Amino acid sequence: RSTTDISHVACDVEIGKKLKLEKRGAHFECNIAKYTKAGATWCMAQHxxxxNRLAEASKISDYYITExxxxxxxxxxxxxxxxGVIYAGAVEGNFREALKGYNLKLSWLKIGMVHPLPEERIKKFLEKVDRVLVLEELxxxxxxxxxxIAYLLNKRVEILGKFDKTLSLIGNYSFEKIKNALEVLLKTKLESGQDPKILERAKELEVKRPTSFCIGCPHRGTYFALNKAIKNLKYKKDEIIITGDIGCTILGISKPFESCWTEVAMGASIGLAQGFKWAGIKKPVIATIFFR
Known part of the structure; x- marks a missing residue:
């Protein structure tokens, strides 16, 4: 599952062995029961x-070890x-750091592939714990x-996570958030081991970097020209709706341009602008969209 931290991570990787593809001629079988959705019976059979493939994939992935x-x-x-703790995704680094740093004596289950879930492994884990913290972003x-799974086991296990408000439904899980959740699980206070004065001083030295266009980005000129045209036509900036597109164009919301009003979905700027006009907006409406 992609999260902000996963999307921003970068590291060196060692490439494994290359698979040698078998050279063969092109072929495609005619099997309408498999490759069409024309009948309910075929659809249910495909389902x-x-x-069945998911169940088999669950067994294979559960015990798979990389090269x-x-x-x-x-x-x-x-x-x-x-x-115990059940965790999945980018939270592993912060959880392992807390586990080692505080010398915690906890059982844990790492789920590297969340779909299909390793149900048998989760069952065996739940059979041996009474309280479990689930760490997952999103x-x-x-x-x-x-x-x-705990319900089907007919075992009473206290499960901590998002549903009981131990963890937030939004945002990523920093070391501090995971530490706080572990304190709830363990019912004890974990000393941070960090000097609060140093942390406060670090915050003061933090460089604020508001989102903006890269230096030399041609979109800068686009929004400069738009703002200039609005001014030349004797309109005020807050009178002209400019709809934005997902991507770099939305950075027109930032200083010094402060032009875009919306960001909904890729390509939505045109539909929104059209909708505003059909709804009766009399003044010009401008849609910006990003093309490669």
Whole structure:
């Protein structure tokens, strides 16, 4: 599942062995029961086939180990611990840092592939814990599935996460947020180990970098020209609606241009502008859209 941190990450990777593709002639079978949706019976058969493939993929991925030795899904049981953490995605780094930094004696389950979920692995984990914290960014899909599996096990497990407000439904999970959630799980205070004066001083030195166009971006000239045209036509800036498009063009909302009024979806600027005119806006409406 893509999150902000995953989208922004960069690292060196070692390329594995290249697969040698078998040279063969082009071929495509005529199988209308498999490749069309003309009948309900065929659709249901295709649906069942997809479910069977997912079940098989779940078994394969659950025990798959990469060439570099990384386990896609991994479980660790801490002797005597009835508290555990189930985590997925970019939260791993901050969770592992907290685990090591505070020397926490916790069982944990890493889910490297969230679809299909490793249900059997989750069942075995829940059988050995009484309280579990679910760490996942975005919507609580894994957490909901963990609740479902716990219900089917007929075992009472206290599940902490987004549903009980231990964690927020929005934003990414910083080290501090994960630490706070672990404090709820463990019912104890974890010392930060950081000097608050140093942290406060670091905040003072932080460089504020508002979003803006890159130096030399041609969109700068576009918005400069738009603003100049609005002024030359004797309109005020807050009288002329300029709809924005997803991408660099939306940075026209920022200083010094402060031109764009909307950003909804890719290509929506044209539809919005058209809608404003049909709704009865008398003054000009301008749509900006990004083309490559």
């Amino acid at each position: 069942q086939d997809a479910l 570099s030795g990384i386990k896609v899904n991994e479980t660790h049981f801490e002797d005597g611990s009835k508290q 919507d609580p899909l894994v957490e909901a599935e963990v609740m479902r």
